[in-house]
Amino acid sequence: MAARLATRDDIGPAVRRRLAGFLRTLRDNGYPVGLAESRDALRILAEAGMDRPAAARPALRALLCGRRSDWDRFDALFDAFWAGARVKTRVAVSGQAAQVSQRTIKSLADARSAGGAPGLPTDLERGRDGPETEAHPSGRREGASRQESLARTDFRKIADPEALAEAHALAERLARRMRVRLTRRDKAARRGPRLDLRRTIRASLATGGTPLALVHRRPRTKPLRLVVLVDASGSMSLYTAVFLRFVHGVLDHFREAEAFLFHTRLVHVSDALKEKDAGRALDRLGLMAEGVGGGTRIGESLAAFNRYHAARVVHSRTCVMILSDGYDTGAPEILGAEMAALGRRCRRIVWLNPLLGWEGYEPSARGMAAALPHVDLFAPAHTIESLMALEPYLARI
Amino acid sequence: MLDRQTIANRLAAVGYVADGALATALALMDMLNRPLLLEGEAGVGKTEVAKALAGVHQTRLIRLQCHEGLDRSDALYEWNYQRQLLAIKAREGLDAEETEEHVFSEKYLMERPLLAAIRQPVAPVLLIDEIDRADEAFEAFLLEILSDFQVTIPELGTIRATTIPRVILTSNGTRELSDALRRRCLYHALDFPDVDREARILLARLPGIDTGLALQVARLMERIRKEELSKIPGVAETLDWAAALVGLGVGRLDADREAVYETLSCVLKTREDRARLTREVADRLIGKVA
Numbered sequence: 001m002a003a004r005l006a007t008r009d010d011i012g013p014a015v016r017r018r019l020a021g022f023l024r025t026l027r028d029n030g031y032p033v034g035l036a037e038s039r040d041a042l043r044i045l046a047e048a049g050m051d052r053p054a055a056a057r058p059a060l061r062a063l064l065c066g067r068r069s070d071w072d073r074f075d076a077l078f079d080a081f082w083a084g085a086r087v088k089t090r091v092a093v094s095g096q097a098a099q100v101s102q103r104t105i106k107s108l109a110d111a112r113s114a115g116g117a118p119g120l121p122t123d124l125e126r127g128r129d130g131p132e133t134e135a136h137p138s139g140r141r142e143g144a145s146r147q148e149s150l151a152r153t154d155f156r157k158i159a160d161p162e163a164l165a166e167a168h169a170l171a172e173r174l175a176r177r178m179r180v181r182l183t184r185r186d187k188a189a190r191r192g193p194r195l196d197l198r199r200t201i202r203a204s205l206a207t208g209g210t211p212l213a214l215v216h217r218r219p220r221t222k223p224l225r226l227v228v229l230v231d232a233s234g235s236m237s238l239y240t241a242v243f244l245r246f247v248h249g250v251l252d253h254f255r256e257a258e259a260f261l262f263h264t265r266l267v268h269v270s271d272a273l274k275e276k277d278a279g280r281a282l283d284r285l286g287l288m289a290e291g292v293g294g295g296t297r298i299g300e301s302l303a304a305f306n307r308y309h310a311a312r313v314v315h316s317r318t319c320v321m322i323l324s325d326g327y328d329t330g331a332p333e334i335l336g337a338e339m340a341a342l343g344r345r346c347r348r349i350v351w352l353n354p355l356l357g358w359e360g361y362e363p364s365a366r367g368m369a370a371a372l373p374h375v376d377l378f379a380p381a382h383t384i385e386s387l388m389a390l391e392p393y394l395a396r397i
Numbered sequence: 398m399l400d401r402q403t404i405a406n407r408l409a410a411v412g413y414v415a416d417g418a419l420a421t422a423l424a425l426m427d428m429l430n431r432p433l434l435l436e437g438e439a440g441v442g443k444t445e446v447a448k449a450l451a452g453v454h455q456t457r458l459i460r461l462q463c464h465e466g467l468d469r470s471d472a473l474y475e476w477n478y479q480r481q482l483l484a485i486k487a488r489e490g491l492d493a494e495e496t497e498e499h500v501f502s503e504k505y506l507m508e509r510p511l512l513a514a515i516r517q518p519v520a521p522v523l524l525i526d527e528i529d530r531a532d533e534a535f536e537a538f539l540l541e542i543l544s545d546f547q548v549t550i551p552e553l554g555t556i557r558a559t560t561i562p563r564v565i566l567t568s569n570g571t572r573e574l575s576d577a578l579r580r581r582c583l584y585h586a587l588d589f590p591d592v593d594r595e596a597r598i599l600l601a602r603l604p605g606i607d608t609g610l611a612l613q614v615a616r617l618m619e620r621i622r623k624e625e626l627s628k629i630p631g632v633a634e635t636l637d638w639a640a641a642l643v644g645l646g647v648g649r650l651d652a653d654r655e656a657v658y659e660t661l662s663c664v665l666k667t668r669e670d671r672a673r674l675t676r677e678v679a680d681r682l683i684g685k686v687a
Contacts, residue, residue: 032576032579032580034580036580037580040429040431043428043429044425044428047428058417058418058421058422059421059422059425061418061584062418062421062422062425062433062583062584062585063425063429063431063583063584065584065586066576066579066580066584067436067574067579067584068436068570068586070584071584071585071586072586210482210483210486211482212479212482214478214479270573307625312569312570
């Protein structure tokens with residue numbers, strides 16, 4: 001009864017502090033909690049009665065969640081906090097972050113030291129004319145600046161950490177430039193009068209010059225959307241690092257893009273990559289790519305994509321980019337079927353295979369062979385230059 | 398303001414079976430004066446919530462269906478150009494300034510859902526359906542309207558809201574919504590109903606249905622949704638199907654398997670799905686729910 005009549009003034013400072021702690025926990029976990037939400041939360045608690053915080057749970061959940069993932073985690077956080085585990089929760093949150101950055105620094109170092117030997121199979125058959133081999137492993141050309149030569153160097157050949165960092169920066173800059181152009185193109189197409197006067201007047205001839213029927217011009221609608229699926233298996237790790245930097249550049253502020261990682265399963269990583277700071281974004285990815293083991297299950301990962309994500313992220317002007325060497329430990333039939341299903345949904349599938357840049361490479365792996373019929377563009381992606389070559393293709397979609 | 402229990406009861410009275418969390422969210426809308434963002438897969442009944450809310454408050458439902466390229470003239474207002482042109486012709490020779498004033502008056506203004514919603518004598522329910530289909534620019538514009546509840550029409554001046562509508566937004570997650578919009582709204586994630594709730598929905602909506610059959614249908618639907626389908630059937634499909642079964646005089650699913658199998662097309666909407674749910678699979682599923 002008292003609870004029902006409670007007003008803001010009835011809430012003691014202790015309770016306010018406790019609510020503030022809860023809101024901070026949520027904020028730490030990425031919930032969109034601002035001043036207005038704090039005020040409204042206080043109101044809800046006052047109405048629900050502070051002796052029973054559980055009574056306020058559904059209302060607080062409706063108020064404080066912004067999206068499905070918030071909604072799904074809310075109960076666990078609520079229980080952890082109001083059951084008295086407050087200090088623990090916060091320590092766990094900050095502790096986790098520290099762990100992540102340490103691990104990533106370590107894994108980056110590992111990646112560098114492993115430079116020369118990415119466990120890639122080298123049984124490349126027949127030395128017929130491979131695709132463009134503009135990328136010579138040496139990467140040193142006379143008269144070329146360091147950056148230029150870097151652009152042509154196979155990522156796996158870049159051993160020196162400084163050069164690697166530079167390659168990362170270059171990939172990101174390229175992505176930004178591409179993003180600006182692809183976006184601008186879309187804006188230009190949207191401009192223009194809504195009323196199509198020329199056709200209106202033409203139509204008015206039938207009514208003696210009185211324009212009764214007005215003809216409207218519709219703006220061009222869907223901008224290009226990029227969906228990127230990155231193979232994060234061990235054999236790809238060197239390419240993955242640079243490519244993720246590239247994807248980060250594309251995703252940053254460019255909302256018509258989504259990214260996924262896969263190895264034995266599929267992970268949605270767009271949110272992590274939307275982190276402004278590239279270093280922190282890659283840190284978060286390090287955590288998400290955990291659990292690598294066994295082979296790469298491209299088929300199963302694609303199946304998961306088609307089933308759970310495709311309806312949401314793929315539309316008719318979507319280009320799906322897959323970065324993988326095509327070594328699939330799953331059944332090739334699954335890969336073929338899932339590629340076909342994906343192909344029906346999207347505009348183009350671009351498969352970037354770093355091995356393709358190698359002289360004499362033939363896509364003979366069974367998985368790759370099953371996927372190829374459904375691929376619109378099969379291109380190398382082992383150097384910055386090869387990434388750069390993609391732009392004109394994307395601009396045409 | 399209505400409390401949660403009253404809202405739940407009134408929802409039930411208009412045939413909507415809601416869980417406590419949803420009733421709470423609907424009550425909060427009034428208390429905090431915030432719109433409600435409903436997210437969930439197609440077919441979970443998001444639009445129905447708005448209809449039911451209009452029933453609860455006994456008010457009009459105004460619906461704005463979002464789509465790509467939707468802009469202010471589709472959503473807010475538009476001048477009736479045809480009539481304006483005719484009026485200009487008819488007033489040829491009269492004072493030009495007067496004519497201009499005449500053609501830019503209320504008479505030639507066509508209100509679209511948003512303008513209509515703020516000019517109702519009784520606060521309506523405004524359903525902004527599938528907001529994720531509209532583009533970002535429109536989302537930003539919407540945010541502005543929803544916080545001010547006033548519209549400026551250059552030729553007419555500012556129109557202030559007579560009533561503040563209750564706003565429900567729905568999203569299928571086609572596009573990620575902006576944080577600004579999410580922050581402004583209350584949030585509720587809607588799922589497919591569980592067996593018990595779906596059975597109660599059937600009983601509420603199909604008065605002629607037998608309780609046993611409603612339960613069986615609800616149980617079978619739960620199983621069907623777990624199958625590998627490309628289009629998971631929603632609540633509307635359940636209702637169609639149950640109505641078909643009742644119409645055919647089916648009393649129990651296991652007693653009349655032929656009719657059940659024949660009417661499955663009410664639920665399965667693609668050829669692939671139909672092929673996947675073979676007679677054997679259907680038999681097995683029916684066996685489990687009987």
